[in-house]
Every structure is written in structure tokens, then in C-alpha cells.
Amino acid sequence: MALIVHKYGGTSMGTTERIRNVAKRVIKWVNAGHQVVVVPSAMSGETNRLLGLAAELEPKERGSNTRRELDALAATGEQASSALLAIALQSEGQDAVSFTGWQVPVRTDSSYMKARIESIEGQRIRKELDAGRVVIVTGFQGIDSQGNITTLGRGGSDTSAVAIAAAIKADECLIYTDVDGVYTTDPRVVPNAQRLKTISFEEMLELASLGSKILQIRSVEFAGKYRVPLRVLSSFTPWDIDLAEEAQSGTLITFEEDAKMEKAVVSGIAFTRDEAKVSVLGVPDKPGIAHSILGAVADAKIDVDVIIQNLSKEGKTDFSFTVTRADYDRTLKLLNEKVLPQLGEGTSTVGNPHISKVSIVGIGMKSHAGVASTMFRALSQEGINIQMISTSEIKTSVVIDEKYVELAVRALHTAFGLDGDSAIEVPKRNDEK
Amino acid sequence: MALIVHKYGGTSMGTTERIRNVAKRVIKWVNAGHQVVVVPSAMSGETNRLLGLAAELEPKERGSNTRRELDALAATGEQASSALLAIALQSEGQDAVSFTGWQVPVRTDSSYMKARIESIEGQRIRKELDAGRVVIVTGFQGIDSQGNITTLGRGGSDTSAVAIAAAIKADECLIYTDVDGVYTTDPRVVPNAQRLKTISFEEMLELASLGSKILQIRSVEFAGKYRVPLRVLSSFTPWDIDLAEEAQSGTLITFEEDAKMEKAVVSGIAFTRDEAKVSVLGVPDKPGIAHSILGAVADAKIDVDVIIQNLSKEGKTDFSFTVTRADYDRTLKLLNEKVLPQLGEGTSTVGNPHISKVSIVGIGMKSHAGVASTMFRALSQEGINIQMISTSEIKTSVVIDEKYVELAVRALHTAFGLDGDSAIEVPKRNDEK
Structure with missing residues (x-):
């Protein structure tokens, strides 16, 4: 039995049908004996819809007070998708509970719209896991020391997932996304680009900072700091593919020195x-x-x-x-x-x-x-x-x-x-x- | 200078243009020297949209765990509209801050979807008011003793507004809605029905329980228990009508014994x-x-x-x-x-x-x-x-x-x-x- 964190991007959560498929995939992992924490993004388009409404009302100069409200606004997207996923899991017979950033709590600094996670309390999550529940934690958000809602910036749910994995000492953090792994370069430019089975943490960090958009760079930094094994894999495989196959798919970001010895000079x-x-x-x-x-x-x-x-x-x-x-x-x-x-x-x-x-x-x-x-x-x-x-x-x-x-x-x-x-x-x- | 609570229904918050008008109306009250707390509903249609998504995923039997998630889901509607109103106020040059139910906090029992308010902490609201801010508090929601999000049921924002007015000892609670007051009967049935300038609390309670949909009955009970002067008035008057006129418009729900002496036998x-x-x-x-x-x-x-x-x-x-x-x-x-x-x-x-x-x-x-x-x-x-x-x-x-x-x-x-x-x-x- 392992403790696994799943993160699903906005496209994977984009419709109720897709949310149901996420639920079925998660249950497959639970049925194989694993404890699972899920970190979902907002349904695709929702964050833009909310910020679009705000854009119609915003002052010309965004002060800290306005950024505070934009965070309270944007954070609703993940709260809603998390609750919907919990409901979908319950509907499939799996006990589940969703927590917002403040309920965990995920503590951050007060830099609205680009807050940094300072600490995560893993106790409540562990308690619910031990009670046999799937725990869903809203990505992208936390609270500062004053109890204000903060968000981590675009792509911040990756960072939430890795940070939660670190806090609960998860065995692996799986980033389910709309690509099936990390490639030698962008396959749209080089059609015979190859997917990497593994990549070192340092290389992934450089790739993320050099323009690869697969992972938010801070999620990679977090993985490095806390040595969280991180895997990028596709959420568009059928939910019922063999679990052993799924568990080895995508690209694993590793910290093992010997792993690198077999690697190419240029990854x-x-x-x-x-x-x-x-x-x-x-x-x-x-x-x-x-x-x-x-x-x-x-x-x-x-x-x-x-x-x-x-x-x-x-x-x-x-x-x-x-x-x-x-x-x-x-x-x-x-x-x-x-x-x-x-x-x-x-x-x-x-x-x-x-x-x-x-x-x-x-x-x-x-x-x-x-x-x-x-x-x-x-x-x-x-x-x-x-x-x-x-x-x-x-x-x-x-x-x-x-x-x-x-x-x-x-x-x-x-x-x-x-x-x-x-x-x-x-x-x-x-x-x- | 008075301390006033404004409550705006979903129709009044239905578009960004209407939210801007709410902001202007609130600022008119601030400019007249009043401290204002605003309790907005979700944008009209939003709660139905969210619960519609849930309906596509819901289990056949709604257990307490599912009702918990429905509350976490539905509560996002008011969190979003509150943040948008704060942004609109800031855009008009008025300092403002929004709080969710858990930030105040508004404490309720654990009856998801029909929770009852148990207590409201008025300290943070008062502090922000004294700093010259308009304070916006999400209607409809609170937290229970375990830190779970709860909602008060349909129309619950009325009750939130009255309860907050009681907690901060407001001078009056104004319920801005899409009718301009309480009538002798439904004007759609009796075209020459008359608007009542005042109605006693007891009469309003009976009307609310007998089918009048103007106010949620629990909001009237709350007003009675804490003797909160409550006024129902139209949010569709131009925002810039004379404040003295607006302050006397609609229907005032009173607790004064002598007021009733001038009243009709049947109201x-x-x-x-x-x-x-x-x-x-x-x-x-x-x-x-x-x-x-x-x-x-x-x-x-x-x-x-x-x-x-x-x-x-x-x-x-x-x-x-x-x-x-x-x-x-x-x-x-x-x-x-x-x-x-x-x-x-x-x-x-x-x-x-x-x-x-x-x-x-x-x-x-x-x-x-x-x-x-x-x-x-x-x-x-x-x-x-x-x-x-x-x-x-x-x-x-x-x-x-x-x-x-x-x-x-x-x-x-x-x-x-x-x-x-x-x-x-x-x-x-x-x-x-």
C-alpha cells in the first residue's frame, strides 16, 4: 500500500463527464490498496470566466486590496471543482471529502496572486485517509497569517500537489495532464521528439525555467527541496487501463544519482x-x-x-x-x-x-x-x-x-x-x- | 452617522453593470457619513448553475457527506459576488474588503443545506468599518464547529444580513430586492394593492409563513429575536436618488407598540x-x-x-x-x-x-x-x-x-x-x- 497524490489539470476536470472519469480512475487506485489525495484544478475556462468578470469592474491600478479580492474570487474555481469531484466519488460508492486551502490549512505568505506556500498541516488529511476516505484538496490556494485567501499564480495547482505530497510524505506525486510526459523537445516542432522515461530533477528545473510549460517551475523546486518523486502522465488514457501500466507511464522526475549515469549528455x-x-x-x-x-x-x-x-x-x-x-x-x-x-x-x-x-x-x-x-x-x-x-x-x-x-x-x-x-x-x- | 447593513439579492447582483450600480449606491450612503456592511447574494442563476453541475454527478441518495460537498460548492457563488462587489467599490475609489462566512466567522450548526446561525463574531467587521472601509460579508453561509462550510438554505442571505446586523448592533438592515416593499397582497392578483409603509414584526412573520416570498421566514424570526429594524426596499430605483427619500422608501418592519395603534385591523x-x-x-x-x-x-x-x-x-x-x-x-x-x-x-x-x-x-x-x-x-x-x-x-x-x-x-x-x-x-x- 502506498500513499499517492494525484493532480488533475483544468482540461481533465473540464466537464462533469470528465470529472466522473477522474473519480473512476482514483477509485481504481484505491481498489488496488492505495491511499489517494487528489488536487484538482478549476474546470477549464472557469478561472478566465471569473477574472473576466473582474476585468469589467477593476480599477486601473491594482493595489494589494484589489489583488486580495481577485484571489478570493479566483479561489472559488477550485473550491467548486473539488466539491464536484467529491460528489462524483461518493456517487461511485467511494467515501470522499474535499478541503479548501484554509481548511487544511495551506499556509502561504501574503503575496496575493503569486503567494508562496510556507507550511501545510498534514494532520487532517492523514486522519481522513486513515478513515478510508479519498481526500480532495483544492489546488492553487491557501491562507496567509491574517486568514486572507491567497492564490499561487497560474499553474499553482502543480505546486499545491507537490507541497501536499511533501507534507504528508507521499510515496509519489502523479501530475495528470493533457500531455503524456516530458519530451526531448516540443513535439509540435520536432515530430519525432521522444518522451523521456525519466529526467533528473536538475534537468527538469532547467527545462521548466527555460520555457517548457509542462510543470510550474515552483512545483519542481518544491519537489527538489523535499525530494518528492514526481511523475507527469496523461489523463487522457482510458480510466480503466491496467494500473501497473499507468503507474509506469509518463515521465518520472528522479533524484537518484545512478539514474543519471544512463542518461544522454543532453536530455x-x-x-x-x-x-x-x-x-x-x-x-x-x-x-x-x-x-x-x-x-x-x-x-x-x-x-x-x-x-x-x-x-x-x-x-x-x-x-x-x-x-x-x-x-x-x-x-x-x-x-x-x-x-x-x-x-x-x-x-x-x-x-x-x-x-x-x-x-x-x-x-x-x-x-x-x-x-x-x-x-x-x-x-x-x-x-x-x-x-x-x-x-x-x-x-x-x-x-x-x-x-x-x-x-x-x-x-x-x-x-x-x-x-x-x-x-x-x-x-x-x-x-x- | 449610523451603522447600516445593506442586503442585495441575486437579481440586483446579476451583471457586472448591476454590481457597479450597487457599488455606487453603497458609496452614496458612505458619503452621507454612514458605515455600511453589505451582504450580497450570488449572481442570479449562479447557484442553480452550480447545483445543476452537481445534479449530473450526485448519488441517488444524498447522505450528509454529499450535502457537505453541495454546501462547499454552493457557497462559492456568494464568495465570488462578494469579491466582485469589493473590486467594483475599489474601482469607484471606495476602500472595501470582503469576508466569507468562515472569515467573520459566522458560526452555524452542522445541518448542511439548512444550517442555523449560532453566533457571529462582529469584531473584525467593526475593525474594518472603523478603518473607513465598506465591509462585504458573503450571505447564505457559515462554518460549523468542525470548520466545515455550511449554507442556510434558499433565501438564506436575508437571514445572514439580519444576523450580522444584530451582531454588530446596526441601526437598520436594508433588504434591497426586486419589489419595492411589502404589499397588502400580491399586486399581480390585486392591481390596486397598496404598499405598506410599516408592518409589525408579528404580522410580517405571519405573512412570511403564509406564503409571502418577500423575506425568508428565519430572517424575520431573527429580526424579532434581536429587534433589528428591517426595511424592504427596491434595488431598481436609480442609484443616485436622494438618500433621504431612499431611506424612507419601501416597508419598515417595526417593533414599536404605538406604531401598531395606527394600523389597520387587517394589514x-x-x-x-x-x-x-x-x-x-x-x-x-x-x-x-x-x-x-x-x-x-x-x-x-x-x-x-x-x-x-x-x-x-x-x-x-x-x-x-x-x-x-x-x-x-x-x-x-x-x-x-x-x-x-x-x-x-x-x-x-x-x-x-x-x-x-x-x-x-x-x-x-x-x-x-x-x-x-x-x-x-x-x-x-x-x-x-x-x-x-x-x-x-x-x-x-x-x-x-x-x-x-x-x-x-x-x-x-x-x-x-x-x-x-x-x-x-x-x-x-x-x-x-
């Missing part, structure tokens, strides 16, 4: 679109210069991603960074009006709102030279110019012209031996192809 | 349709006979209204009572199969599924003879046969054939001098017309 390729590059040219090369530029950008709440400072020539340097495309105009305006006057004569800005970032990720990189050179050679062979480079222990990112993004992803997928005929096999080491 | 006429009459004939007239009949009916959870036992003749009597029409067939079947065999030879049943109850209500009746005779004469003049009579200190009800109900109501409205040209004047005493 996956991530990419983002909708980025923009901004450069400040002719900057005097002296201490504090990065802060004088990026400090102003940070003060304007603009997130910066890749940052590059060129070699200095004649006491001058060029300073480049990327921002999301939505922030591009605002960033250039800020630099021209606020920053350049402070930097002095001879400085100027230049930008490109149509760039993309492509990243290779693999824990095997740590110990393998030649990975970057394989990457650069593959891109060069396709005539793709690399505009910026950024590296960490287990990833290498390049910034390129947006129009080459698919070409670059496909070339790298082949160069690192990730192409496959089936979507089941794990890619093998192949960094010198 | 209003209530009626119910959809009732049925059942009689057991030839019953042996001996002790315990009423229990042997009504006990079986009560065990079957059938509600009985008017009960009449005829004079005994030759040791036999007839026993009649009314039930709702939906229970008619079930009641007759129960009597024939379970009760008659115990009563012995010579007993039989007869029934009429098409009867109505018409009631005259007035605190002035206590001290006035001749009221009943005026009633019976008026009905007799229209050729309406009275099948049953039931009286209390301040009301007299008659059961008549359903087809005469409008005729009876109009005849009585005239006979007791309630007809008027305008809907503003209070009817004067006129019991000897």
Missing part, C-alpha cells in the same frame, strides 16, 4: 519565443556600470533574462540583455530617457524585438567537454548566427533570430541524437555524432 | 396555491387518534399545515388536514395502506388536490371582534364555500377551492378596506365597512 531542448534583445553601446567600462543600467530596469519591474557584457575596447564596452517582447518598447524608452543621460556622451541604444532563446539541457554536460562545440557547429552548419550565449552547469542557451527557432531546435535535436522512431525509448549517449 | 392578505386536502372519515373518537394518523404522516417526512377534527357523532369523527400538492398522492397511499388498517372497519379516505389557503393578517385583530365574520361574509357574498378554518391571534386562514383564490383575495382586499388608488398611502382602520 532535452527548450526554447522560448517572444523575447527581445536590447543593447547599450559605448558604455564607459568602469565599476557600477551594470548596476546603473540594470538597476533602473529592475526598478521598473522589468524582468531581465540573458545578460552579456562585451570585452572592453578603448575604455568603452557594449552591454546587452534580453527582456520579454511585451517589455521591449518600455525598456528602450526607459534606457533612452533615464539611463543614457547618466552614462554620458557617446552612448546609444539598439535593439531587436524578434529574437528567441534555444537551450540544451542535460546533467551529463557537467562531465562532458565538447557539448557547446557540438551545439555551435550544428547551428553554424544551418547558417544560424548566434547573437548571445549563456551557460550554466547543465544547460547552454543561445539567443538567435526568431525566424530560425524551429530550424535550430530540429538541428540540435538531431545533433544530440535525440531523434527516435518511437516515443518510448530513452535516448542514449551520443554527443560526438 | 395584508396572503395566499398559497399548490395545497391539497386529505380527510379520514369514520374515525373512532378516542384518545390518541390524531397521533395514530399524523404520526405516520410525520414519519414519512410529509409536512402538514391546517388540521381540523370535526365534532364527534355516534362515537365517530372525521379528521382532515392539508399537505402540499406534491405530497398528495403519497399521503393518500400512506393513509390507505398503513393507517386505515389500524383504525379498523368503516374508515375511509377522501381528498381534494385542488385547494388553496387564503389568510388575513393583522395585529389589530387581537383586539377586534368581527374580523372573522367580515371575512366569512365577504366570501359568502361571492359564493365561495369555506372548507376549513384555522386561526391564531393575528391571522385567520380559510381553505377554499383553488379556482376561487383570486376572487377571494380581491373580495377580502376590498372588504378590509385595503384597496387604494396610490401605492403609497397606508391603509386606515376599516373593519366595519
Whole structure:
């Protein structure tokens, strides 16, 4: 008997028929002798419907008081879907009880709309499990120390599920979603992308932060911190497929050192679109210069991603960074009006709102030279110019012209031996192809 | 400066435009120097939408565990509308904060779907009011001693509003609704029915229990218990009408003894349709006979209204009572199969599924003879046969054939001098017309 947390996304909870199927799937696990906690998202479309109503009424400037109310509003979506799932389980003869974030309680800080979980009380959940019930806990939400309702931001139900799994020391957390696992890259770009049977926690963290939308990044961080075995799998298989098969399906995010030894040097390729590059040219090369530029950008709440400072020539340097495309105009305006006057004569800005970032990720990189050179050679062979480079222990990112993004992803997928005929096999080491 | 509770029904909260108008009306009261607590219902249609989803999933038998989930589900409607109203107020420049039932907290018993309020903590509400905020409290819901969400049943937001007004010792509780007050009878039946400027608590209680749907009866009971001045008024006047005019509009439910002295003997006429009459004939007239009949009916959870036992003749009597029409067939079947065999030879049943109850209500009746005779004469003049009579200190009800109900109501409205040209004047005493 194991203690398992199931998380179901909004699409899986989208209709009463689908909720009934979730109930049947959960009961299959219970009948196999497991204790199950379920964390459902709101029915698909519900959060948007609620926030759409709010948008018709909202003040122009969202203060903390308005964000508080938006959280109280949005939290109703998960409360409703959780109650409906409990009713569906009861209807199928399975005793079940739903809890909201405040009933557990799931304690968070007070950052409305992007709260962070601080602690979860597992006692009430365990008590109900031991009484033979399926326990349903609303995803996405908690309460702060003042008893206000908070939400964790989009995708926050993933984080709720992992955090609850950590709190009750679950044996595994299963994220049921509308894809059947983690792929070597986006199958819409590379049709013969392969599903990974396992991926290391560090790699998953990089993939999540580099644009893969499969898991909210904070859920991966939580899994890492508390070492919660996490599996991403499809909720669109028939509910009555063999449990042993289902339990091994999808992609398992692991923490085992030996698991990584069998892994490819590069496990996956991530990419983002909708980025923009901004450069400040002719900057005097002296201490504090990065802060004088990026400090102003940070003060304007603009997130910066890749940052590059060129070699200095004649006491001058060029300073480049990327921002999301939505922030591009605002960033250039800020630099021209606020920053350049402070930097002095001879400085100027230049930008490109149509760039993309492509990243290779693999824990095997740590110990393998030649990975970057394989990457650069593959891109060069396709005539793709690399505009910026950024590296960490287990990833290498390049910034390129947006129009080459698919070409670059496909070339790298082949160069690192990730192409496959089936979507089941794990890619093998192949960094010198 | 006064402390006022506003309650808005689902129709008044039905669209974002209407929610904005509620916000403007509330701000008008704040700008006049008042502290305001608002209790909104769910947006019209929302509770039905939620329970409709549940109906697609519900087990055949609703146990307490399912009723618990239905309450968690239904409570989201008011949580959402409360947050939306707070946002609308903020958007209009008025600081506001919404609280759910559990945040206040509003403590109830554990009778899901028909919980009763046990206590309300007014401290947090008062603190926020004193900080210059409008406080919004979700109607319809609370928590039990175990921290489970409960709801008060349909129309429960009226009761929430009155209970909150009692808890914070509000000067007045204004029930904004889609009618502009309490009328001498239903204006759809009697076009020249008059709006009452005031009505006594006792009369309102009788009207609410006799079929008037303006206020949930428990809200009137609460108002009586805690002597909360209660006003029913229209939410469909323009929000910017003069506040002094608005504050005097509608109908005030009073507790003042001297107020009643100016009142008519009969204040209003209530009626119910959809009732049925059942009689057991030839019953042996001996002790315990009423229990042997009504006990079986009560065990079957059938509600009985008017009960009449005829004079005994030759040791036999007839026993009649009314039930709702939906229970008619079930009641007759129960009597024939379970009760008659115990009563012995010579007993039989007869029934009429098409009867109505018409009631005259007035605190002035206590001290006035001749009221009943005026009633019976008026009905007799229209050729309406009275099948049953039931009286209390301040009301007299008659059961008549359903087809005469409008005729009876109009005849009585005239006979007791309630007809008027305008809907503003209070009817004067006129019991000897």
C-alpha cells in the first residue's frame, strides 16, 4: 500500500463527464490498496470566466486590496471543482471529502496572486485517509497569517500537489495532464521528439525555467527541496487501463544519482519565443556600470533574462540583455530617457524585438567537454548566427533570430541524437555524432 | 452617522453593470457619513448553475457527506459576488474588503443545506468599518464547529444580513430586492394593492409563513429575536436618488407598540396555491387518534399545515388536514395502506388536490371582534364555500377551492378596506365597512 497524490489539470476536470472519469480512475487506485489525495484544478475556462468578470469592474491600478479580492474570487474555481469531484466519488460508492486551502490549512505568505506556500498541516488529511476516505484538496490556494485567501499564480495547482505530497510524505506525486510526459523537445516542432522515461530533477528545473510549460517551475523546486518523486502522465488514457501500466507511464522526475549515469549528455531542448534583445553601446567600462543600467530596469519591474557584457575596447564596452517582447518598447524608452543621460556622451541604444532563446539541457554536460562545440557547429552548419550565449552547469542557451527557432531546435535535436522512431525509448549517449 | 447593513439579492447582483450600480449606491450612503456592511447574494442563476453541475454527478441518495460537498460548492457563488462587489467599490475609489462566512466567522450548526446561525463574531467587521472601509460579508453561509462550510438554505442571505446586523448592533438592515416593499397582497392578483409603509414584526412573520416570498421566514424570526429594524426596499430605483427619500422608501418592519395603534385591523392578505386536502372519515373518537394518523404522516417526512377534527357523532369523527400538492398522492397511499388498517372497519379516505389557503393578517385583530365574520361574509357574498378554518391571534386562514383564490383575495382586499388608488398611502382602520 502506498500513499499517492494525484493532480488533475483544468482540461481533465473540464466537464462533469470528465470529472466522473477522474473519480473512476482514483477509485481504481484505491481498489488496488492505495491511499489517494487528489488536487484538482478549476474546470477549464472557469478561472478566465471569473477574472473576466473582474476585468469589467477593476480599477486601473491594482493595489494589494484589489489583488486580495481577485484571489478570493479566483479561489472559488477550485473550491467548486473539488466539491464536484467529491460528489462524483461518493456517487461511485467511494467515501470522499474535499478541503479548501484554509481548511487544511495551506499556509502561504501574503503575496496575493503569486503567494508562496510556507507550511501545510498534514494532520487532517492523514486522519481522513486513515478513515478510508479519498481526500480532495483544492489546488492553487491557501491562507496567509491574517486568514486572507491567497492564490499561487497560474499553474499553482502543480505546486499545491507537490507541497501536499511533501507534507504528508507521499510515496509519489502523479501530475495528470493533457500531455503524456516530458519530451526531448516540443513535439509540435520536432515530430519525432521522444518522451523521456525519466529526467533528473536538475534537468527538469532547467527545462521548466527555460520555457517548457509542462510543470510550474515552483512545483519542481518544491519537489527538489523535499525530494518528492514526481511523475507527469496523461489523463487522457482510458480510466480503466491496467494500473501497473499507468503507474509506469509518463515521465518520472528522479533524484537518484545512478539514474543519471544512463542518461544522454543532453536530455532535452527548450526554447522560448517572444523575447527581445536590447543593447547599450559605448558604455564607459568602469565599476557600477551594470548596476546603473540594470538597476533602473529592475526598478521598473522589468524582468531581465540573458545578460552579456562585451570585452572592453578603448575604455568603452557594449552591454546587452534580453527582456520579454511585451517589455521591449518600455525598456528602450526607459534606457533612452533615464539611463543614457547618466552614462554620458557617446552612448546609444539598439535593439531587436524578434529574437528567441534555444537551450540544451542535460546533467551529463557537467562531465562532458565538447557539448557547446557540438551545439555551435550544428547551428553554424544551418547558417544560424548566434547573437548571445549563456551557460550554466547543465544547460547552454543561445539567443538567435526568431525566424530560425524551429530550424535550430530540429538541428540540435538531431545533433544530440535525440531523434527516435518511437516515443518510448530513452535516448542514449551520443554527443560526438 | 449610523451603522447600516445593506442586503442585495441575486437579481440586483446579476451583471457586472448591476454590481457597479450597487457599488455606487453603497458609496452614496458612505458619503452621507454612514458605515455600511453589505451582504450580497450570488449572481442570479449562479447557484442553480452550480447545483445543476452537481445534479449530473450526485448519488441517488444524498447522505450528509454529499450535502457537505453541495454546501462547499454552493457557497462559492456568494464568495465570488462578494469579491466582485469589493473590486467594483475599489474601482469607484471606495476602500472595501470582503469576508466569507468562515472569515467573520459566522458560526452555524452542522445541518448542511439548512444550517442555523449560532453566533457571529462582529469584531473584525467593526475593525474594518472603523478603518473607513465598506465591509462585504458573503450571505447564505457559515462554518460549523468542525470548520466545515455550511449554507442556510434558499433565501438564506436575508437571514445572514439580519444576523450580522444584530451582531454588530446596526441601526437598520436594508433588504434591497426586486419589489419595492411589502404589499397588502400580491399586486399581480390585486392591481390596486397598496404598499405598506410599516408592518409589525408579528404580522410580517405571519405573512412570511403564509406564503409571502418577500423575506425568508428565519430572517424575520431573527429580526424579532434581536429587534433589528428591517426595511424592504427596491434595488431598481436609480442609484443616485436622494438618500433621504431612499431611506424612507419601501416597508419598515417595526417593533414599536404605538406604531401598531395606527394600523389597520387587517394589514395584508396572503395566499398559497399548490395545497391539497386529505380527510379520514369514520374515525373512532378516542384518545390518541390524531397521533395514530399524523404520526405516520410525520414519519414519512410529509409536512402538514391546517388540521381540523370535526365534532364527534355516534362515537365517530372525521379528521382532515392539508399537505402540499406534491405530497398528495403519497399521503393518500400512506393513509390507505398503513393507517386505515389500524383504525379498523368503516374508515375511509377522501381528498381534494385542488385547494388553496387564503389568510388575513393583522395585529389589530387581537383586539377586534368581527374580523372573522367580515371575512366569512365577504366570501359568502361571492359564493365561495369555506372548507376549513384555522386561526391564531393575528391571522385567520380559510381553505377554499383553488379556482376561487383570486376572487377571494380581491373580495377580502376590498372588504378590509385595503384597496387604494396610490401605492403609497397606508391603509386606515376599516373593519366595519
